[in-house]
Each structure stands twice: as structure tokens, then as C-alpha cells.
Amino acid sequence: MSADTWLEELGVSDLGKSGLGEVDEPAFSGLAERHRRELHVHCYRMLGSFEDAEDTVQETFLRAWRRRETFEGRSTFRAWLYRIATNACLDLLAKRRPEPATGGEVLWLQPYPDRLLDELAAGDADEPEALAVARETIELAYLVAVQHLAPRPRAVLILRDVLGWPAKDVAELLGDSVNSVNSALQRARAGLREHLPAERQDWTGGEQDADTRELVRRYTDASVATDVDRLATLLRDDVRSSMPPTPGLYIGRDAVVNDWVENGFESMKGLRAVPTSVNRQPAVAFYLWQEREGAYLPLTIDVLRVTDGAITEIITFHDDQFPRLALPERLPVDGTE
Template sequence: MTATGVEVDVTAASEAEFAERAEPHRRELHVHCYRMLGSFEDAEDAVQETFLRAWRRRETFEGRSTFRAWLYRIATNACLDLLTRTRPAAATGGEARWLQPYPDRLLDELPAADADEPEVVAVARETIELAYVVAVQHLAPRPRAVLILRDVLGWPAKDVADLLGDSVNSVNSALQRARAGMREHLPAERQDWTGGEDPETRELVRRFADASTVADIDTIATMMRDDVRYSMPPWEGLVVGRDAVVADWTANGFPEMTGLRSITTSVNRQPAIASYHWREQESAYVPLTVDVLRISGGLVTEVTIFGAEQFPRLGLPDRLEADA
């Protein structure tokens, strides 16, 4: 359907008409590719490749499925091709060094989930959180695709089998293996995750931000669970356990840091804290890190830290002025 309200024959459409038909699906396709790939930038490449393939192969759209479903098929194959070319079979050591955050302001562009279907709302939120995205990266590409198509998008097994050129039995078997792999890598208390809208969570994030601003590592430690996990993509290493995290941050000089400011935000539907560091040459606070928190049972259970290069994408200020 074009802006004039006229249904366009995709196979006979002009390039402009085809683009107008495809463009409304860009954000949801990007999120789909992000779940598959774990990288915002790689997802952008995959969507561009999807639109290019769709235009070049528009004559293959036979109308037996919706145009949207046809684009998802192309996007999934584009992701599988990219994974085959550029990635190891799966993430290792509980981390994915290529992981990048996804801005909530862009997630807000997605079609709203039906409020009358709370399970759909929960799936949409939980499957974009960092722990889920990282867990998916541990799966081999084809089981990964099966899991996302079946459990996130709700595709029938037959449709997934058609996409992958496989049998329904093979798809069902791959789904069971993928679910088992996810259980192995997802947090055990996942059903108890607390969203950023909860008042207690907001207060915990505020206190965490305040303690971070003054580099009060002892106070921060009281807010973390014993088995807290910490990583900082793209740097290698997953640190597990409160004492180990405190030791790592201490060894890297965090308690000695001064001249910090922070603001709270959210990415991947999780609370986050953007930290800024005073730079005398600019007479301003400049971007330092973004700490994305996972919170459960009133404690921080995971901290994923991203560098200053993520600030523009996340829509964060490029500087904070000195206090008046």
C-alpha cells in the first residue's frame, strides 16, 4: 500500500514504489537482525542487504505469504550468510565481544504490542535484553534462527522449515536443542527480572549512579549480588562474583577517579547509567562509559559497560557543562 492508498504489485513496482512499501518494516527487521547478530552495526548491514536482495529478487514474491513475512525470510538468510562469513560458531566464555547496545528510543519505533496479550508484551521486552541477546549468541546460526522465528516471532514450524529448506521434524529438533542451550546460558532467576519502571528499581539505579559519581566502590558493592557478572565489550573477559568485580575495578583505578557526573537512561529495555568525566581542555564533562544494569530481587546482578563511542547512537549528550 502506497501513500496514495493504492496496493502496489511488488513484482512490477518501480524502485521508489518498492522502497515505500518496504520502508515501514525497517525498524522491526533491524531488531530481528540485532537479535540474530548481537551487533547494532551488523544488523544495519544485514537490513541494507535485505532491502537490496528484496529489490533484486522482487519477482520471487508470489503473494503466498505477506510481504512482511517475505522480508523476514530474506533478512534471516542475510543474517545466516553474515554469520557464516564473519563469526565464530558461537560466543564463548559467557560473553559476546561484538555485543552493542540497542537504544530504547529506537525500540519505541516498533509497533506496540497488544496490551491485552501480556505474554506478547513480555516476550517483546525480555528478548531484547542483553542477557537474552548474549545467550542467543551461544547458539549455532541455524538453531538460533529457529529459536527466534518460532519463540519470538511465533512462526509455525512449517514456515520455518520452508525458509531453511528443512523438514518440520528437523526444525522441531533444532528448537528443542536451542531452548536447552538458552536455559544453560540465561540467568536462572530470569522470571524475576525487574523492569526500569518499578519504583524500587529506579531508586536502586539512582543510588548506584550517585555512588558511581563519587567512585564509592564500597557502597556500590552493597548493591551487587554475590554472583554478579561484569563484562565490557569488546574487551575480552567475563568477571563473575562481587569480590572479583570489586577487585577488577580497583585494579583498574576506579576508586581513584574524580570529576565524574552521570545521568540515568535506558537501553535494551534495561536501566543504564551514562558517566561523564571532567576534561579541563574543554571545560566540560565528556562521555566516558554507559553501564547497563540487570536487576533482580533488589540487587544488581549484571553490569555490562560500553564505551564512549556508543553515546551518539544512544542519543546521549556529547557533553555536560560545568555546574553554574
């Protein structure tokens, strides 16, 4: 949308000295809401938490409304919102998480529903977040790696490499010089590589082809049968497993399998599974039979990363994520909902 078009929609022909000060709140909110999903994905990428992203987008809209007089049209309305959102994320990180993640795990990590990402894909293909999602920087391996960067280098990396902002614009947003931004970008890229597999194809799941779907089916069947031996054959030697917000990162097939055995997975009977997908990755939602309820109730969600025909990462989320992912609250014994 051109600047003239959206200004006309707001009933403004010339920003003048008052910025958007004369625009009424319903018109302003209507325009801002068009960018909610892409701003939410941007904040989610910065923060790693779906809930924190929700809060930050709300804060972004509040700040934008309060500061509407400062918008002079020198950039697009979208870019102006991104600036406010990025600063809101940095402010939140300074309060809640001044230190980045360490040790390869992110305890505050939460999944992002594919059905919400589809809202971007269905929109303008030239929108920055639509392009970013198409480049698969929304997968959990990338999110985990990004959370290991300090907040400001993280912002530089996302704005420059994900959204494609010029160094000059990023420097203006952060109040730094272009040289400082370029230096921060190089450090961020190096830090990112430390927490990602060496080759891009090893951390991005890509399209879920027939072989991947078959592997996920075998994983699902073996899980429902609680057959640890069958599951072990599907894992790559260097597989990683975690369960945020529960601490613990297990690396290697033996470590992952031993964790399952020690936690009594083989004795867990009465499982059912529902296939789904989050963060553009295959996932399986598991339900456990509860005799008192007479139904299968939510248990966990396994999000899988598949590389070269083997499972290379399993990130398990608790049952509190089921509603956000629009998964059934229960599965009756007869299989109907």
C-alpha cells in the first residue's frame, strides 16, 4: 500500500507538523491491526515466547497511538511500527531476560501455530515477514540459536538478515553508528553459527515430503506403542531432546533413550496421537487415557526436526500449549470429537 493510499484511508492529505495527531483512534487502530500478525512474528523471533510477543505487540500499539504525532512520513507506517516493536522487545528483555540463553536450551521457548503463520503466507508476498517465514527463519532451531545472542546484536541480526533492513536504518533505530551495526551483525552471525548445525540443511526441515511424513508416521506409531527400541532406530546419533520450560537438554541417541527409560515411558499405556505442525515443522500431539474422565486428555506435543531421513531434534511442550495450537481438549474412546 502506498503512503498516499493509506493516508487517504485515514482522511489525511498532508501529515504536516501534527503527524497523525488528528487521526481518530478507530482509524488508527484499523490501520495498525493490518500489521498485527507480522509484528507478532517479529516479536516472537526476538523473544522466543508466544505470550511475551502478544504482550509486546499490545505495548507496541499503545506506544504508537501515544506517539502518533511523531510520525512524519519519512518512512512507511509499517517500518515505523517495526521500530516501535523492536524497542518494546528490547525494553522487555532488559527487564525480564537481560542475559541471553546458555547451554543450548531455551526454557521460555513456546511453539508458534502454523495456522497463524499461514495468515502471512496468504497476505502480500512482498511483506517482510511473509518473506522471512518463506526463508524458514521461524523454525525452532533458529529460534533457540537466536535466543543465545545478546538482545541488541539479536535485534541487528533479525532486522538486517531476516527483514533486510539497510544498516543505516538499523543504526538510526538503535542510536548507533553504521560501523557499530555492521560489527554487531558480524558478531551475531558468528554467535548464531555456534548454536546451529554447520550446514543450513541440517537445521531447516524444509518441505515435509513423503519420506518425512512416513518417518513421522513411524515415530507416532512407535510412540503410541511405547516401543523405545523402535523409536531409537529413528533417531540420528547426535539427536537432541528438550522439554521447555522443564530444564534438561539431552544430546545423543543413548542419552535421549536413557531419559525416556528412566522416566518410565515404556510403562505408559493408553496413548493416542494427533498429527499437527508448528513453526513449519512436523509435530505430534499425544493424549493419555484418563479412566475417571472417560477420555484421552492432552499430555505433550513433540515437535520434530528431520534431516536426511532421521530425527535430529525433539522439542516437547507441555499440555498448556494445546489450546493455542487449536488441538482438541479431549479425544473420546470411540475416536469422535
